Amino acid sequence: MDQKMIRELSKRHQIPQKKLKNSGIAFLSGGVLSVIAQLLNEGLRQNFSDENAVILVILILIGGAAVLTGLGIYDQLAKFAGAGLFVPITGFSNALSSSAMECRKEGLIYGIGSNMFKLAGSVITYGIVSAIIFSFISYGVSLL
Amino acid sequence: MTTFNFKNVYVKSESVIVGNTEKDGPFGDLFEDYSRDPYFGKSSFELGEIEMTRLAISKCLQKGKIKQADVAYGTDLMNQLTCHYLASELNCSFTGLYGACSGSALVIGHGAMMLEYGSVHNVLCFASSHAQTAERQFRYPNEYGIQKKECSTTTVTACGAVVLSNEFSDLKITSFTMGKVIDWQFKDVHDMGKAMVPAAYQTMMDHFYDTKRTFDDYDLVLTGDLGKIGYAMLSEMMEKERFQLHQKLNDCGILIYDINHQDVYCGGSGCGCSMAVLLTHVFSKLRTKEMKRVLLVATGCLHNVFLTQQNQSIPVVAHAICIERS
Numbered sequence: 001m002d003q004k005m006i007r008e009l010s011k012r013h014q015i016p017q018k019k020l021k022n023s024g025i026a027f028l029s030g031g032v033l034s035v036i037a038q039l040l041n042e043g044l045r046q047n048f049s050d051e052n053a054v055i056l057v058i059l060i061l062i063g064g065a066a067v068l069t070g071l072g073i074y075d076q077l078a079k080f081a082g083a084g085l086f087v088p089i090t091g092f093s094n095a096l097s098s099s100a101m102e103c104r105k106e107g108l109i110y111g112i113g114s115n116m117f118k119l120a121g122s123v124i125t126y127g128i129v130s131a132i133i134f135s136f137i138s139y140g141v142s143l144l
Numbered sequence: 145m146t147t148f149n150f151k152n153v154y155v156k157s158e159s160v161i162v163g164n165t166e167k168d169g170p171f172g173d174l175f176e177d178y179s180r181d182p183y184f185g186k187s188s189f190e191l192g193e194i195e196m197t198r199l200a201i202s203k204c205l206q207k208g209k210i211k212q213a214d215v216a217y218g219t220d221l222m223n224q225l226t227c228h229y230l231a232s233e234l235n236c237s238f239t240g241l242y243g244a245c246s247g248s249a250l251v252i253g254h255g256a257m258m259l260e261y262g263s264v265h266n267v268l269c270f271a272s273s274h275a276q277t278a279e280r281q282f283r284y285p286n287e288y289g290i291q292k293k294e295c296s297t298t299t300v301t302a303c304g305a306v307v308l309s310n311e312f313s314d315l316k317i318t319s320f321t322m323g324k325v326i327d328w329q330f331k332d333v334h335d336m337g338k339a340m341v342p343a344a345y346q347t348m349m350d351h352f353y354d355t356k357r358t359f360d361d362y363d364l365v366l367t368g369d370l371g372k373i374g375y376a377m378l379s380e381m382m383e384k385e386r387f388q389l390h391q392k393l394n395d396c397g398i399l400i401y402d403i404n405h406q407d408v409y410c411g412g413s414g415c416g417c418s419m420a421v422l423l424t425h426v427f428s429k430l431r432t433k434e435m436k437r438v439l440l441v442a443t444g445c446l447h448n449v450f451l452t453q454q455n456q457s458i459p460v461v462a463h464a465i466c467i468e469r470s
Contacts, residue, residue, distance in 0.1 A: 001326075001342060001345065001346060003328050003329070006328055006341075006342055006381075007328070009377060009380060009381065010330070010338055010341075010377065013338060013373050013376055013377040013380075014295075014373075015294040015295050015373060015410075016294075017293065017294060018294070022291065069287050069289075070287075072287060074287065074289050075286075075287050075288065075289045075290075077289065078289025078290065078291070079289065079290075079291055079292075082291045085289060086289065086290075091289070094287070094288065094289045095288065097287070098284075098285040098286070098287035098288040098289075099285050099288070101285065101287055102280055102285035102286060102287070105187065105188040119284070119285070119288065
């Protein structure tokens, strides 16, 4: 059996990824989510300060995504919306809550505690690393 | 020579338990029992898989009217095999075999060798796979929202158990081709159907060479879980070798689901997939005399999650068993 021949054959048997369709849906669903968040923000601004309203909107989105994950609805929505739900804070919330749910049987310490950040851990790690780098850069720039 | 031939290996009884999606598939009515609940009434997915296996084994032994087997071979997809947790209840010599999705043919083949060359009378062989436990171990958490690649497959929730015996019955296992592990430097773990094609090809060629047969000698040649992309690729490879397929080549992963209407991507995978199709669809076709001789080529990806993350390729294997009407 010739490996080169197999590799050439395998290249021909590809299912095309629906990149354009998925991007379009992500664009629209991400937009819809942003509109909902903006409307929430406008509503909350009636009773809260601008700063607090923004924080509340983020908390509502995080809480909503976690509840939907628990109900088993979020993964169905995300399968359809893709990056439209993945890129906003809802994706981060889902990564945490789904990992926590999955490991709840292994207990609070070895299960939920150590596995909750299995997927979201890299976001936090590299978030901190890049924050350190950029704070040095911005300090350097301020000295000039 | 990698093919072992048997003269006295018969099928005594069999039983298949499935999950929700499989029950809704085309073979829904053929399965012994099913559960709409992925936990099978237990508190975790892993315990659910063990319960499913326990059900399949007890029904199989009951149907065969035996209390316990002399030797048992079991397989599943989990690390260190969850079937070991069940083995203590079987009260017989037990070996857990790992062959990933090729496990179904592997356990039946080893059971048949034990019967033919050892001095035992009944051998229990079982294989189980569970969608949620496999998803959790090999991919992402079950509730994680991600768009999977179009080429991925769905792990089948099913457990099939079969008792082989040297007492005469209507079906017999006549040969077992132990596959060679092949590594063709393929690295995409989301496209396992295609990864396994060269292994299926190699084992089929070895089997045809050893037994001096070809597609014409079989009523059906079933591959384990290649899915629709892998199936298309294998068909092309076979046609290149100038084999006349005559619609005799098919795939368990395509058969077990209604892939046009059920949301399963390219088809089913897992050792439960080939085991379930073999014990229901194939056995019933053989018993109703629609078929005489069937070859099952169960394929498996033997990758390790840590090594694939270290950018290593996926070793693949396929084992074949031949089932005939007596």
